[in-house]
Amino acid sequence: MEIRIVKVPLDEIRSFRTVFLQERNFQFICNKCHDYGWADTYLFIVDGEGAGYGAVWGTDRREDRDTIFEYFLTRPFRHLADTIFPQFHALTAATYIECQSNDPLLASMLYAYAEHIHAEAVLFEDDAVTALPVSGVTFRKRSTDDDMGDDDSDYVLVKDGRIAASGGLMLNYNLPYADIYMNVREPFRRMGLGSLIVQELKREAYLMGRVPAARCNIGNHASKATLLKAGFRTCGFRLKGSIKAAP
Missing domain, CATH: 3.40.630.30 (Gcn5-related N-acetyltransferase (GNAT))
Known part of the structure; x- marks a missing residue:
């Protein structure tokens, strides 16, 4: 199995982001990072087929790229999450993970690969x-x-x-x-x-x-x-x- 991770423009992973947002069905508070050019995006390719994407931005300074804040794989490739994530991390050299607890895939990576985990904000939906x-x-x-x-x-x-x-x-x-x-x-x-x-x-x-x-x-x-x-x-x-x- 060949896994490649390639830095690409936003348009090349936009279809994956659409699926990500549809599946999650919640307000994604870092969505504007893409619109404002604050993030770098990466395409995951497995045996020549697009499998998902990841994104990094700066946790304190917008010009930095030290934080993984999006990580998504389509269902056929989701079983490879623990295989692709370390490679993604190694390529980006990120030092932090930021995620919403209602994003199950990245939250699972947070608990598997990070320490000193803490909550910074409470998220609300209408009830x-x-x-x-x-x-x-x-x-x-x-x-x-x-x-x-x-x-x-x-x-x-x-x-x-x-x-x-x-x-x-x-x-x-x-x-x-x-x-x-x-x-x-x-x-x-x-x-x-x-x-x-x-x-x-x-x-x-x-x-x-x-x-x-x-x-x-x-x-x-x-x-x-x-x-x-x-x-x-x-x-x-x-x-x-x-x-x-x-x-």
């Missing part, structure tokens, strides 16, 4: 429709008259004539997902406004034909509680580990 009541609050798109400072959010909550919270939808992830972000201004915190604006942003996502998703840092318990209250549920974690030295 329930909520109807959170907060009286005297208006949700709307921002206007040119709003005092936003350096906040470029597209939506706001207004209470007592003042902007109490802001947020928006990031659309640079894989279709059909939209990543929700929000911020509640200090005088208005602990009033339930965070969950309220998330609830309304979820509705906006669906109106534009997108599926809302979200994430927060692993230690941000307030944001996690806000997202859960707004009808999200935990669907995975963003994991990272250092690749072990070869024995």
Whole structure:
């Protein structure tokens, strides 16, 4: 059996990425790395046939290529995962693996080949429709008259004539997902406004034909509680580990 791993342009592995995203069926938070040119891609060839691909990027600096963050084999070749991965690692000389826990193939490589594994973020998917009541609050798109400072959010909550919270939808992830972000201004915190604006942003996502998703840092318990209250549920974690030295 001949295995070759060749660095190729994104277009040469795009069909494999399509299958990867269809099979995983979740928001892939590193999807934009390809669109922005932050990653290098490699084609896996087994006995002359395309078998899958891998991708690396920089974990701290975008110009580095020290982290494996995508690793995919089509079903006929998936039994070769533990054969191809060490060769892929040797070629790229990557020192880290980053993956989502809901990506079973790369997660299995993480636990087999890495150490010092830790979770950096919690991932959320929509689970329930909520109807959170907060009286005297208006949700709307921002206007040119709003005092936003350096906040470029597209939506706001207004209470007592003042902007109490802001947020928006990031659309640079894989279709059909939209990543929700929000911020509640200090005088208005602990009033339930965070969950309220998330609830309304979820509705906006669906109106534009997108599926809302979200994430927060692993230690941000307030944001996690806000997202859960707004009808999200935990669907995975963003994991990272250092690749072990070869024995």
